[in-house]
Amino acid sequence: xxxxxPLRHASTRTRVTVVNDGVRSxxxxxxxxxxxxxxxxxxxxxxxxxxxxxxxxPGGDFELACGFLFTEGLIVPGEVRRVAYCDNLPGEEQxxxxxxxxxxxxxxxxxLRRNFYANSSCGVCGKAALEDIEVRxxxxxxxxxxxxxxxxxxxDRLREAQTVxxxxxxxxxxxxxxxxxxxxxxxxxxGRHNAVDKVIGERYLAGEVPxxxxxxxxxxxxxxxxxxxxxxxxxxIVSAVSAPSSLAVEAAERFGMTLxxxxxxxxxxxxxxxxxxxx
Numbered sequence: 242x243x244x245x246x247p248l249r250h251a252s253t254r255t256r257v258t259v260v261n262d263g264v265r266s267x268x269x270x271x272x273x274x275x276x277x278x279x280x281x282x283x284x285x286x287x288x289x290x291x292x293x294x295x296x297x298x299p300g301g302d303f304e305l306a307c308g309f310l311f312t313e314g315l316i317v318p319g320e321v322r323r324v325a326y327c328d329n330l331p332g333e334e335q336x337x338x339x340x341x342x343x344x345x346x347x348x349x350x351x352x353l354r355r356n357f358y359a360n361s362s363c364g365v366c367g368k369a370a371l372e373d374i375e376v377r378x379x380x381x382x383x384x385x386x387x388x389x390x391x392x393x394x395x396x397d398r399l400r401e402a403q404t405v406x407x408x409x410x411x412x413x414x415x416x417x418x419x420x421x422x423x424x425x426x427x428x429x430x431x432g433r434h435n436a437v438d439k440v441i442g443e444r445y446l447a448g449e450v451p452x453x454x455x456x457x458x459x460x461x462x463x464x465x466x467x468x469x470x471x472x473x474x475x476x477x478i479v480s481a482v483s484a485p486s487s488l489a490v491e492a493a494e495r496f497g498m499t500l501x502x503x504x505x506x507x508x509x510x511x512x513x514x515x516x517x518x519x520x
Contacts, residue, residue: 284347301439308442312470314377380497395458402427451475
């Protein structure tokens, strides 16, 4: 299904001038790499269609492409036939920044227009955003119950798996965990939504969606978009180190998801469906 990705560099070395108490010194610093990724889609007998361009950290590009298409409601499970970097770019050097996704069935370009018009239009309200998700997914399945002690341990487990963050200090992370705390997938990216798309894309390519019975742990805040992506993937519990937004809470309540925020220092705020986190 997916062509093997070449080794890409998620970090970049640069020279920096350090000023400390008026003393200047030169040293080498390590930065998180940020590059564009264009996602293209085609069905049988169709021309490639450009779907999106996102700024991302290289690595997990195929997962990112499939996760994005899936969580945006543009593809369904089992629909992807092949994922590869585009190699038919006349006159262009191969920079591994264009991914093509080939589907088993024709791609609905009209669905693309509808989704992105709704998502980018000025004046779209929270009610319209919630109704858009309802078209794409059902409420998540019941369960599982998760011990609070395990839940508050997930940010540290996520951080331990952030290899690039340790070198750069400049990346978001998302991880899918089992109710027992096993890390099923952990990904890093300069964009928090990209990190979520990467872990969901990993599950998609493995044939493991919906991801019922899992916990999504994110390193920052819980926005509506993160809850939306988790809902489409069937993830019942979303846990964030920082605060959720009001629309994130409303979406989680509506779709039967447990949303947890401020998960740190041995405590947590459970905003919706607390029955999954028994006392």
